[in-house]
Amino acid sequence: MCRQVLMILFVGALLQVPTASAALIFEIEPASLLPGETALIDVFVESDAAGGDLLASFTLDFRITPDAGTTSSLKFKTPASSQPNPATDLSYVFFGDSLIAPGPFGSISTTVLPDDTYVVGDATASFSDIVVTAKKLAARLEVVHDFGAAAPSTTLGHTFTVSLGPATSAFDSGFSPVDFTTSSGTVTVTPEPASFIIWSLFATGAIWLGRQQCRRKASMA
Numbered sequence: 001m002c003r004q005v006l007m008i009l010f011v012g013a014l015l016q017v018p019t020a021s022a023a024l025i026f027e028i029e030p031a032s033l034l035p036g037e038t039a040l041i042d043v044f045v046e047s048d049a050a051g052g053d054l055l056a057s058f059t060l061d062f063r064i065t066p067d068a069g070t071t072s073s074l075k076f077k078t079p080a081s082s083q084p085n086p087a088t089d090l091s092y093v094f095f096g097d098s099l100i101a102p103g104p105f106g107s108i109s110t111t112v113l114p115d116d117t118y119v120v121g122d123a124t125a126s127f128s129d130i131v132v133t134a135k136k137l138a139a140r141l142e143v144v145h146d147f148g149a150a151a152p153s154t155t156l157g158h159t160f161t162v163s164l165g166p167a168t169s170a171f172d173s174g175f176s177p178v179d180f181t182t183s184s185g186t187v188t189v190t191p192e193p194a195s196f197i198i199w200s201l202f203a204t205g206a207i208w209l210g211r212q213q214c215r216r217k218a219s220m221a
Contacts, residue, residue, distance in 0.1 A: 023049035024132060024170055024178055026060065028162050028185030033145050035072075035152035035189055040082055041141040041162060045093055045132060052133035054172040055093070057123035060139055061167035064116040070158040072150060074187060075115035076108045077142040084137050093136035099123040104139055119167060129173045145189055158189040
């Protein structure tokens with residue numbers, strides 16, 4: 001029954017377009033990961049309206065896009081283990097009044113690249129509004145990096161943009177659209193801290209050696 005209700009909300013999201021004057025803000029946090037590893041990304045919702053905004057349901061349409069020069073890939077993982085628990089997580093926007101347990105219901109699919117789309121949603125179990133003011137957790141994403149046939153080290157510095165697509169929506173208890181804006185997040189492939197320190201020392205040593213050689217040449221001239 002809960003899944004049927006959320007599917008109705010998903011369909012409604014495709015039919016409703018929010019107006020330009022926004023008050024709710026869905027914000028995707030940045031993240032970093034090692035080549036071939038996974039990372040968690042928190043997604044928050046808050047309101048910049050005086051007195052807050054009413055919210056009874058939402059649908060979030062997440063998309064992964066490789067940035068220019070990035071040849072590796074980033075995929076969404078099945079999120080069941082990483083989702084916030086509405087019964088225990090005080091930071092969750094529908095804490096204590098969530099239609100779906102243990103967390104928002106969602107599905108992973110392919111839009112352009114494999115597993116680059118994740119649509120997730122939730123609603124209040126009471127079908128009443130909550131007032132969104134300060135920042136609250138709306139979802140937690142789990143992503144995995146795939147370096148393919150390339151050497152892992154060649155993917156260091158690769159970046160991906162995680163953004164919200166056209167099926168994103170928010171509704172109050174009267175099924176009226178709630179205006180919102182979105183903020184994307186960047187996922188960066190980084191080296192292990194120890195490897196980064198070694199690389200930094202090597203780079204510093206190379207620069208110092210180069211300067212010493214230049215000084216010797218200058219003194220001999």
